[in-house]
Amino acid sequence: MYEFALAGLLPYTGPLPRAIVLTLWLSTLSILLSVAVGVLGALCRTSTSLVLRWIGGAYVEVLRNIPLLVVIYLIFFGLAQVGLRVDGFNSALIALTLNAGAYMTEIFRGGLIAIPRGQYEAARSQGMTAFQLYRYVVFPQVFRIIYAPLGNLMIGIVIGSSLASVIGVEEVTTWMRRAGDETFRYMESFLAVGVIYVVLAQTINIGRIVTGRWLLSRAPIGHRR
Amino acid sequence: MSSQVAAYWYVFLKGVGITLWISWLALILGGAVGLVIGLLRIAPWAAVRWAAIVYIEVFRSVPPLVLFFGCFYGLSYAMKLDLSPFSAATIALTLTASALMAEVVRAGIESVTRGQWEAALSQGMTYPQVFRYVVWPQAIRVMLPPSVGVYISTLKDSSLASIIGYVELTKSGLLVRESTGISFEVLLIIAILYFVINYSISLVGAALERRFKYVH
Amino acid sequence: MSTDPASPVLRIEGLVKRYGPHLVIDGVDLDVTAGQVVVFVGPSGTGKSTLLRCVNGLEDIQGGRILFEGQPVLSRSSAIHAVRRRIGMIFQSFNLYPHLTALQNVTLAPVKVLGEPSKEVEERARGLFRKVRLEHRAHAFPSQLSGGEQQRVAIARALAMNPHLLMFDEPTSALDPETVGDVLAVMEDLAREGRTMLVVTHEIGFARHVGDRMIFMDGGKIVEDRPPEEMIANPENPRTRQFLGSILHH
Known part of the structure; x- marks a missing residue:
């Protein structure tokens, strides 16, 4: 009979904090970089230039339709063959950024196109500069639209960072595999790591909900028609 | 394409078939489980709603890769279930897909307005009748396009089954890579195959969305 | 359509409806006999629509009782379906x-x-x-x-x-002005057929020409209940006068 014993994992908890930090670091960097990619992508997608729109659209469609794992392999193994050696962490970072950047592009684009033309015209008619227009009129409205999908995508990035384990990055999922392999306490290591991911994801989720409440309390905007 | 890689065309083809099959199976099973969870999610009893929320949030928060490990090694050792990679992968994919589908079901049912419930109730329909004749036919139209999204997402997640040795499309590619020693080309082919499959599915989804919009 | 013309189709006794602390209907008594067309008017938020919804069991009630053809209307009982089948309801938003x-x-x-x-x-x-x-x-x-x-x-x-009773909850409020007439014409036909109707509306013209009774509600209470011609020509209550004045002069 199998005896469930979390204590069996105790000798292996030493590297766990480092692994958690690495997961957080990889996720945070990917979030920041993919926001930058997403802003660029959204500008391309909404640009007046047909070529830019096409490039933006192709980027989104390609990256959304290829599994993240395959992108990671392509960068880690594939590029090495054509002479570009990228280490595990950076391969994962690039792959996550490219992947999440495609979703970011769509989120930002959705936010931008939801702002009616009249808002730009009203702000310009009051003599606002482009910066003022975006800072005081466009961004606050866009943020209300994007914060919820943004939170979901951030959870997606944390989850996606687990794939770095397949190319030897010593993050949380790698720790789970190693602790499991060495103790055969796979169930315990799985549950422990499951809890860690639930805590990370729900922290973001709760942040998203709190942001929503805060926005609502500041200025409730009803369903505009 | 180098002839060395081209010689393995049937391996790729089989990989495509298996990937389509396991993700379809997971979508159906996940859809069935997700329907139940989604209905519980909007049940009139708070305890039931919270149980459903916990289910959804847990399987949305735990990476599918971690679930694959839990199902394959964890269940095998803890329960003495000698799960094949196929069974473990199907369970893991179903769990993830069901959490996504539960939200799709909930959103679909909640998209039907209160007025629809009231109109049907005022005609003397019982709750099951309202659900069957008025709410469900409307909800299913709302649910179809995002279900296609769940299928694509499940299909991409199925690539993770390669990690536990299930020979679907990604694993097929890795095997070809091993026997030929050619990485970039092989992985690019795999990427293109995934793209073609998923992009086609998304086009079908967009067509469905147009088809199921009410006549205007 | 009811078997005994003397017994009311609908009887409401001491009806009380609350949303949390908010009292929406504050002790309403009402008898409606077969063939009557009863028009409810009054400022918005005074419980007219809520009253209709209570009669159909779409809202639970906190006090009093509602009898439809002698049968109590209980929103949570399984008999409610049978009651609703005999009451037709028309909503503001169709x-x-x-x-x-x-x-x-x-x-x-x-x-x-x-x-x-x-x-x-x-x-x-x-x-x-x-x-x-x-x-x-x-x-x-x-x-x-x-x-x-x-x-x-x-x-x-x-x-x-x-149905043995038709209830109209602001049936023309969501309509473009040019289509209001078509709907009112149909309602008038139904009234001429001798149907029993409860109508919540702001169409005073309809009330005057078609209604048998006009009920002015305010603050969850029935303030005045008289034949429309009389009430419009000579409202008794100052609140009725003020309300009718405000909508007749628009």
Whole structure:
């Protein structure tokens, strides 16, 4: 009979904090970089230039339709063959950024196109500069639209960072595999790591909900028609 | 394409078939489980709603890769279930897909307005009748396009089954890579195959969305 | 249509309805006999619509009781379905089923709820479409109909159940002005047929020409209940006078 014993994992908890930090670091960097990619992508997608729109659209469609794992392999193994050696962490970072950047592009684009033309015209008619227009009129409205999908995508990035384990990055999922392999306490290591991911994801989720409440309390905007 | 890689065309083809099959199976099973969870999610009893929320949030928060490990090694050792990679992968994919589908079901049912419930109730329909004749036919139209999204997402997640040795499309590619020693080309082919499959599915989804919009 | 013309179709005794701490209906008594057309007027938020919804068991009540054809209306009892089948309700926002054609909207409940043969129901439905002057639109979907047309389909849908009481909850408030007349004309026809009707509306003209009784409600209470001509010509209560003054001069 199998005896469930979390204590069996105790000798292996030493590297766990480092692994958690690495997961957080990889996720945070990917979030920041993919926001930058997403802003660029959204500008391309909404640009007046047909070529830019096409490039933006192709980027989104390609990256959304290829599994993240395959992108990671392509960068880690594939590029090495054509002479570009990228280490595990950076391969994962690039792959996550490219992947999440495609979703970011769509989120930002959705936010931008939801702002009616009249808002730009009203702000310009009051003599606002482009910066003022975006800072005081466009961004606050866009943020209300994007914060919820943004939170979901951030959870997606944390989850996606687990794939770095397949190319030897010593993050949380790698720790789970190693602790499991060495103790055969796979169930315990799985549950422990499951809890860690639930805590990370729900922290973001709760942040998203709190942001929503805060926005609502500041200025409730009803369903505009 | 180098002839060395081209010689393995049937391996790729089989990989495509298996990937389509396991993700379809997971979508159906996940859809069935997700329907139940989604209905519980909007049940009139708070305890039931919270149980459903916990289910959804847990399987949305735990990476599918971690679930694959839990199902394959964890269940095998803890329960003495000698799960094949196929069974473990199907369970893991179903769990993830069901959490996504539960939200799709909930959103679909909640998209039907209160007025629809009231109109049907005022005609003397019982709750099951309202659900069957008025709410469900409307909800299913709302649910179809995002279900296609769940299928694509499940299909991409199925690539993770390669990690536990299930020979679907990604694993097929890795095997070809091993026997030929050619990485970039092989992985690019795999990427293109995934793209073609998923992009086609998304086009079908967009067509469905147009088809199921009410006549205007 | 009720067996004994002397006994009221609808009797409401001491009705109280609260939303949390908010008192919406504050002790309403009302008898409606067969064939009466009762028009409810008053400022918005004074419980007129809520009163209709209580009669249909769409709201639970906190005090008093409602008897429909002698049978208590209890929103949570299983007998409520039988009561609702005999009451037709028309909503401000039509609430047509968007996935069904106009004709299917009308036939759905008689076939599925009453279990009548679909051939017969369809026959009857065609007659109803003639009555609401929409026979050419029977196969359109709700989204292809104007507001006025949708509301007339909703009336046909209610009539298809052969109801003993019709309740109209601000039936023309969501309509473009030019389609209001069509809906009111259909309602007038129904009144002339001798149907028992409760109508919440701001259409004072309709109340005057069609109503047998006009009830002014304010603050969850019935303030005045008289024949429309009288009330409009000579409102007794200052609040009634003020309200009628405000809407007649617009």
